[in-house]
Amino acid sequence: MSEGNNIKKFMFVNRKAPYGTIYALEALEVVLITAAFDQNVSLVFLDDGVYQLKKAQQTKGIETKNFSPAYRALEGYDVEKLYVEKESLEARGLTEADLLVDVIVLGCKELGELMDQQDVVLSF
Amino acid sequence: MLHIINKSPLTNSSLDSCLRVAQSGDILLIEDAVYAATFGNAFEGKIREAMGRFKIYVLQPDLEARGFADRIIAGVLPVDYGGFVDLTTTNKNCQSWL
Amino acid sequence: MSNIEVDGKSYETDEEGYLVNLADWNKDIANYIAKTESVDMTDQHWEVINFLREYFEEYQIAPAVRVLTKAIGKKLGADKGNSEYLYGLFPYGPGKQACKIAGLPKPTGCV
Numbered sequence: 001m002s003e004g005n006n007i008k009k010f011m012f013v014n015r016k017a018p019y020g021t022i023y024a025l026e027a028l029e030v031v032l033i034t035a036a037f038d039q040n041v042s043l044v045f046l047d048d049g050v051y052q053l054k055k056a057q058q059t060k061g062i063e064t065k066n067f068s069p070a071y072r073a074l075e076g077y078d079v080e081k082l083y084v085e086k087e088s089l090e091a092r093g094l095t096e097a098d099l100l101v102d103v104i105v106l107g108c109k110e111l112g113e114l115m116d117q118q119d120v121v122l123s124f
Numbered sequence: 125m126l127h128i129i130n131k132s133p134l135t136n137s138s139l140d141s142c143l144r145v146a147q148s149g150d151i152l153l154i155e156d157a158v159y160a161a162t163f164g165n166a167f168e169g170k171i172r173e174a175m176g177r178f179k180i181y182v183l184q185p186d187l188e189a190r191g192f193a194d195r196i197i198a199g200v201l202p203v204d205y206g207g208f209v210d211l212t213t214t215n216k217n218c219q220s221w222l
Numbered sequence: 223m224s225n226i227e228v229d230g231k232s233y234e235t236d237e238e239g240y241l242v243n244l245a246d247w248n249k250d251i252a253n254y255i256a257k258t259e260s261v262d263m264t265d266q267h268w269e270v271i272n273f274l275r276e277y278f279e280e281y282q283i284a285p286a287v288r289v290l291t292k293a294i295g296k297k298l299g300a301d302k303g304n305s306e307y308l309y310g311l312f313p314y315g316p317g318k319q320a321c322k323i324a325g326l327p328k329p330t331g332c333v
Binding site for chain 1: 130131132134135155156159162163164165166168184185186188189190191192193194195204
Binding site: 067 | 280281282285286288292293
């Protein structure tokens with residue numbers, strides 16, 4: 001179906017913490033569904049969005065599904081480009097070692113340039 | 125008075141506004157506000173400063189859900205749902221900063 | 223909501239027959255659901271069901287068919303990691319039907 005010239009660059013921008021609102025989970029579901037369309041997909045975690053990738057989430061106490069393990073399944077869906085903004089991590093006292101998946105850490109300027117290159121940007 | 129905050133301190137001004145307006149009392153951090161109860165982030169200084177004027181509580185199940193149970197600022201008091209209810213009854217009134 | 227009866231016990235399912243409480247699942251329930259789907263369970267079927275259970279255990283989602291096919295190929299060999307083989311075992315779809323027997327939710331994005 002998808003010839004080379006039909007492939008578009010899709011970027012999903014995640015800026016919300018998990019559980020407090022539904023945005024993080026909705027974004028993840030959209031990414032998992034659209035992975036079937038063989039597009040060039042990247043995910044960006046910015047501001048409180050970086051909290052989505054924090055290790056050690058334990059949701060038993062709030063009786064909500066812990067969806068954080070699904071970020072590790074993204075690789076199997078051929079979604080391999082996960083970008084995290086350096087400034088957002090630092091403002092939250094987090095390092096790559098606190099995150100449950102391998103990510104590419106970019107400064108805000110590089111991230112802005114990457115955004116510019118996209119065909120479609122979806123913000124959550 | 126009990127002040128209940130449920131928004132992240134780094135993307136929403138409700139905790140900032142609460143700390144500016146309220147002079148003393150209890151603050152309970154729940155949902156996305158629990159990040160404010162943790163150390164290492166850009167808001168930590170403001171919480172430490174506020175601890176002189178307020179008693180600060182955090183809802184433990186919300187902290188665990190977000191993977192931050194091991195980063196609570198010393199002096200911030202964790203409570204469970206029962207403790208949440210107790211705080212609403214021991215205070216004569218309460219405000220949810222939405 | 224509806225219910226299925228297995229060994230005198232009642233289990234809740236949704237309107238499409240997927241188990242509501244994932245923790246309810248056991249092999250007897252799997253065999254029961256397979257029967258209602260007209261699937262004769264063999265070792266080859268169990269291999270896929272067990273794989274799905276492990277996948278869900280690790281990632282907390284049911285994999286899309288494409289992802290399942292690829293992952294099975296990686297783990298069990300290329301002769302099993304293809305749609306002919308998997309649809310041969312589960313004619314109504316290795317996603318939809320196998321997940322139902324494995325006691326998992328319907329894969330995300332599967333209609």
